[in-house]
Amino acid sequence: MKSAHIQHLYNRIGFGISPKELARLSKKSKKNVINELFKASENTTILQGDTTFLNGKSYKELKKERKKLQKISRKKVKEFSIAWFTRLNNPTEILREKMTLFWANHFVCESKNILYAESYNNVLRKNALGNFRDFVKQVSKEAAMLGYLNNKQNKKKSPNENFARELMELFTLGQDHYTEKDIKESARSFTGYNHKFKGEFIFREKHHDNKEKIFFGKKGNFNGDDIIDIILEQKQCAKFISEKIYRHFVNENIKTKHIDEMVDVFYKDYNIESLMRFVLLSKWFYEEENIGTKIKSPIELLVGINTIVPYKIEKKNQILLVQKLLGQILLSPPNVAGWKTGRNWIDSNSIVFTFAFYLVKQCRNSLF
């Protein structure tokens, strides 16, 4: 495989590539390089957070010490964020980790509870190359998400639409592909979702609206999983996700022909790995117009530089400070739409600027 193509591949599905690794791979064929890439991401290495401070506490104790424990938990979430950054800098499952980061900016969520934050982050990791259908269903039942978009407060008497709306607008279909009525009916179907203290999902029958709903023209006594199934029947869902993947991994400017090809692959069974394999094996992925044309996100940039020129940040907390200055803190998205991507994070922010230009001048390839 051509060096330039390997570099391109590793910029997009990883965080750059070291000269040594590049030399090794350039002796292999494209097919073998890509097979190796997927093979390396077959397993999932869970990222562990420190939750030992909760060990052995009775429910009563937990309730009594709530304030204190919340404070510790916040600190642990920060540590977990640093652990994630460290993982990104030393990944074994490169593609999986890159996809995890991608999904974190798709299924955007935040929790200050270390148990929930850890669990959510690992759901992203485990499903990163899995089945999109299972993925959405799991996300909808995670404590972090149930809290973030108020679905645990969604009760039959007067439903809360927050999750139902973002599920379609941001997670599956995109704007204008559903009606306000669909949102209301979907919200009704998700009533009764909740979780236990440690985060396990529970379905509270008495808060669930058991009456008939009409969603995308279908009638039935739907629950949340049914709603997700109906959403995925819409080809638009496969298109929406394909476009998002294309923008992120290929080019910010969409080519309809390429998207159509991707939708054909993805709509069949919503297998994310098959979709990614298709993209990376396609001819167009390596076309000149797609190489070196994307501005990296701050995290991609920081990790990318480290891959090529390893650096060390002495004080752990400074990792978070650097992320803050550049406008992308892991586990702390600005809102449910996620971090700004592409050019948008560089708009005349002076600190970002100094940094961006330093990169342009010193090592131009690192920013794109």
Add this chain to the structure above:
Amino acid sequence: MKRRDFLKQSTFASGMFFVPQFLKAFEHNTNAIFSNKKVVIIQLKGGNDGLNTVVPFNNDIYYQQRNNIALKQADLFKISNEIGLHKSLQPLQKLYDKGFVSIINNVGYPNPNLSHFRSTDIWQTASDSNEFLQNGWVGRYIDFIKGNPYTAIEVDESLSLMMKGKTQNGLAITDSKVFYNSMENPFFNNVISNYHDAHLSEHNLGYLYNTMIDAKSSAKYIYEKTKTKNSSAEYPKNLFGKQLKNISQFINSGLETQVYYAGLSGFDTHANQTNTQARLLNLYAETMDVFINDLDKNNTFDDVLILTFSEFGRRVKQNESKGTDHGTANNVFLMGKNLKKQGLYNNLPNLANLDKNGNLKYEIDFREIYATILDKWLNVDDTAILNKSFSKLGFI
């Protein structure tokens, strides 16, 4: 010939062409300013619940629809026999009594979109709800008057669509000193002196260079103009307070900037809304009170008009989690010394006449407010900037 070779070869020929444009960015002979008036725009982000901000306390439907979040008379200060403002807005009462506040009710647009992001874009670009624009109404104002990047400043980390024009963007600045210092870094001068016209035509790199040139040419001007003027007023110690303090410093030091934009987040109150909204409205009101007094003391308030909006209001009927879901029409606050219509500009929405989703039907198009500001306050051709003609209102 390959594109790169072509660019290389044409450097000599086209160099002359690019230089004047490049230098232009560094000169400060401002283009003709059409007006010395200023507009401060504030967005209550997330969709403020307007119905619990300007409250019809005699309306039965209001109490029926919101049985555990409705505000009682004791939670309000009355501005008429029917209507009271949320008690948290009390710091604004003096300003209100002086006639510095005008409240326009039931502002929205046809076919409302209930997504935060899309509706924010609609408000920022002044588009129809089925029209997607890549530039904002303030950006197009900068284009129209051939202004500088600092004609419009967003006091934030990054620049919103509202501030982006077709040919010129506004600036995002949080701290003028940091901004200046980072731009005065010798490294930047080095980059600028090494720049080639080829860079400007490259897609992303060109974008970076152009943005940098804008930033650099403005940083010095802003810093030198504002460095001596430090506000002594006590602003609330938080992000919003800091934003408004910066704006007052910019205005009071005579910066030529005409439009400022700041935002206060957290209004997306789907659950347990009461305390959150009270806290945020109070923060807003306290800050605005300090800000306006600060301007007044420096004799600059006469030329300032403050517009506060939210991307949408909230559903009339509350939800079961003591919150409200996304809605449509909402109230807009205008503050200034020269308001022609003070207090309530129009009637409150009719709660008995809702759309099929249980949302308010708007009465005033938000672009009528923009058109009025452009035409009567900034003295420019509003139709050229809004791409369409809207009727004007009588608040200024």
